[in-house]
């Protein structure tokens with residue numbers, strides 16, 4: 331199927347370089363494919379590779395400027411997943427290493443808008459991410475934020491085994507009743523906003539997973555990060571409505587953010 335659609339790449343054209351990351355299922359290496367810089371995820375375990383191959387199909391059906399682009403796959407050493415190279419790494423490390431002094435609020439708002447637009451597209455395709463978090467947002471050389479790891483969420487054991495869910499990012503109805511939807515992605519997006527505006531802090535600092543679950547039901551929510559614009563905090567709170575139907579859609583979030591980030595993508599120099 332993948333071969334017919336032109337998603338099978340040629341190993342001869344791939345050059346592998348340094349390791350740039352470590353995923354749960356294998357290493358992520360920098361590389362070059364026919365002159366283009368790429369990132370290559372190697373899934374070594376044969377069973378997992380088969381599952382990934384099936385799920386990569388979802389990635390072949392989507393194309394958007396705010397989704398990390400799949401170039402194709404190579405059946406070698408298990409599986410190589412070849413993606414566009416995102417030179418500035420994931421959003422958590424990007425913000426932690428640069429900090430407040432180097433990343434203006436305007437840049438955070440642009441990242442927030444990028445992610446909302448990517449998710450709006452996924453929502454329109456009826457695709458649920460299930461693992462939206464700042465660690466799964468990658469930053470390009472031009473400071474464009476893109477969503478990654480979509481479509482892989484279901485092969486991920488985190489998707490199947492409730493004990494492995496990213497509790498602090500997962501909506502209460504998804505945690506308790508396995509009700510994943512675009513609205514549960516919106517909850518996670520609220521947490522992602524909090525991570526961004528706190529420059530990569532881990533959410534609910536000091537609270538255990540058990541405490542978080544209990545407190546949320548009693549109406550507890552995180553305070554705004556230091557320096558966070560009130561409009562952005564209001565968006566977070568709307569994402570954290572207990573009732574999924576009361577949360578905004580990604581379309582709505584995109585509209586609101588567009589009003590809040592006027593002007594074009596500025597000069598960043600980071």
Ligand code: ATP
Pocket residue numbers: 350351352353354355356358369398413414415416417419420465466468478479486
């Ligand atoms: P998880 O499923 O827990 O999110 P994973 O096994 O899917 O993890 P990734 O998060 O996809 O692994 O990759 C691990 C790290 O490798 C990322 O945090 C990032 O730093 C780097 N990385 C992944 N993809 C790319 C890419 N396309 N360009 C540049 N770096 C990348």
